[in-house]
Amino acid sequence: MKMFLKLAWRNIMRNKRRTIIAGTTIGIGLAAMIFMDALMIGFKNDMIRATTGQFLGEGQIHAAGFRDNMEPALTIRGLDGVVSGLRSDAAVDRFTLRVLSQAMLTSSAGVNSVVVVGVQPETEALISQVDDVIVRGDYFKGSSDREIVIGSKLADLLEVDIGDRLVLTVAMAAGGELSQEMFRVSGIYSFNLREMDSSMAFIRLAKAQSLLGIDGQAHEIALTFKNKMTGQTETDPFWGRYSRNGNEALGWVKLQPQMKSVLQLVQLAMIFLGLILFILVSLGIINTLFMSIYERVFEFGVMRAVGTRPFGLWRLIVFEAGSLALLSIGIGLALGFVVTFITAQTGFNYRGIEFAKATINMIYPVLELRQFLVYPLFVMIFTILAGIYPAFHGARLVPAKALRRTM
């Protein structure tokens, strides 16, 4: 037994060129599977971010019924409790409070109806991308509570620019009396999307609360999760934890149901491509092994001629396949780790597609321990399995025929 193992290892080391070619091929296949897996997670995260990152967030909490018609009085029940719950919740990455209201925005040139959003500038910047796509002015850098950040289309419609005055009119929560305030445009953003750029205006949370007469209250909590899957897993316990006492917590899949089917289809095609790669790598292993064994018929013939038993030869070939697998796994793991690790840090920047900003345009592959366990195991098992058939062939060689070789 031990002798055969030693023999197998020596055999594959004897013809270094063949072993290196075979080991590298299988190794690159393994590295490609690891990298592809990491990349697919990165793509998925990026697609989710494309849907949730601009403003939506991966999940939202409202008072039940608020989403139907943005009733200003429907603020989140027991806000302090919810906030302290979120703060200590292990699933939550970041969250921010918002006040939302239908409003009229008036300039000297015109009037427009908008949704005014009261935000906490610091935490809001971590959830939505409004701060990343400022084209003129800045994003709540000043200290005045009369700063308003509006979209570029809205600025065109109202014919205003940085520093110009705007009057905001909202209906107060209690009784619906109108409440008005003057603001100065401090920032203009552009997502290059008509809807986002023409119908929203951002002010500070405290200002929005006092305008609406709901001090210390909020209408919406937008949040992101540590694990991107939580946002689209409808059965996750998170939703139950915050959907009570008259509040409802919803994931982005529920908030944007039409994106769900698109994402599903896109995912499906991804899995299909992953499967194709899997098959290709498997074929590569079979091919490599068959080649390196069939080309050595003469050698095996000599071994049989000097008295090696068929089973001994069978065992030798299977051991050789195993040793080759070990070597390939070594190469593949190292290669896969280095490539994935480096790209996971630096990310991929795809140019040539017009997105809002380069930072939004990066793809980061995600390393997971699973990738370094499942795929090597697969390569090990598959390589040995692929070695069994040619091993039978080798074991059944008739020495006299094998030695009577042609050129």
Add this chain to the structure above:
Amino acid sequence: MLMLRVAFRNIFRQKRRSLLTFLTIFFGFVLSSLAIGVTFGTFNGVVDSFTRTNLGHIQIHEKDYLDRPALYRTVDDVPRVSRLLGSLPEVEAWAPRCYAAGLASLGERTSGVQVIGIDPQRENGASRFNQKIKEGRVFRPDSSKEVILGAGLAKYLKARPGDEVVIVSQAADGSIANDAYRVVGLLDSGNPESDRIAFYLPLKSAQELFVLDGKAHEIIVVARRLDRVDALASRITTGLQNSGLSVQTWKEFARSFYQYMMRDRRNHKTMTTIILMIVAIGVLNTILMAVLERRREYGILKAVGTKPRHIFALILLEANFLALLAVAAGSALSLALNGYLAVHGIQYAQDVTFAGMQFTRVYSALNVEVFAIPAVTILVFTSLVALFPALKASRLDPARTMRMY
């Protein structure tokens, strides 16, 4: 000529080795071609179902309508647009619509609604309107005083087919628009937000109600082929010069969706590149092995007087022959596979119906790229890969190589 014959014979002399090389290249070609087909197929499939359910590939509006929608910003000369669209063979279907806001009431309940005037016949062709009806029926060609409600709106108003809903609004000429309509159907468009306010009227009824006099706010156009949309849009633009209308494709009016799909396309391209790389490495490995293992054979050839450049040519020819054969055979299989998947697709789960569309199949596509990209990759790689061992074999020292077992 002699070289060609020898190379060809060589392939068939060592059947097992040739078969292995052939199969590697063959499967590599078929699988990467399938991967590329699926990449295109998914893109077209998602975009088509997204646009064909409601938005159309191309939309025509009064030039300021999208930025500042108003009742009076209309496409005035609908017959002119109709004549133009009718004369373009690439137009599969088109439909005019008009939009207006209003208040609808039934009994005690009142809700703000978006009135959408549609041409029932044309809308079936352009947006599969009839497939979205959840309950009741579609408009009849002569329907008037009938309304189809979005499912959410019907739920809020507690309306059932047969009920009469009253609408109040302002017409384009400033007069009060007020009428009653009988509910004939309920509609589920797959988008709950729009279904909460959707109030569909036959186009003629809507034009009468809002005094629009044959005008429309929007004309959606569905092209026969997705890849011809841009060309079609520019032809429509040319045809509608000086009319004060703007023509936009889905890339503009559904911009965030377009960006999303561009991401998807880019992701697929990256994955296809990795797949092609693995195929290339497979080819490399196979050819390299096949040549290196045969050094003894080339040594003998040299010993009997074959010139180095002939050995060089022989190896290159043999490798390329095999690759060509594999690509040819692979094309046949990939034509069949891609062709089948382009029509039937693969189902991966229970059907989920979304706005009258099945959304759970992956489709493939048949186009030049599906064959050309893998074929070029494989053929170029074969030649490149064979070059090095061919050079080496042509310089072999016959006496030494023949001493190998």
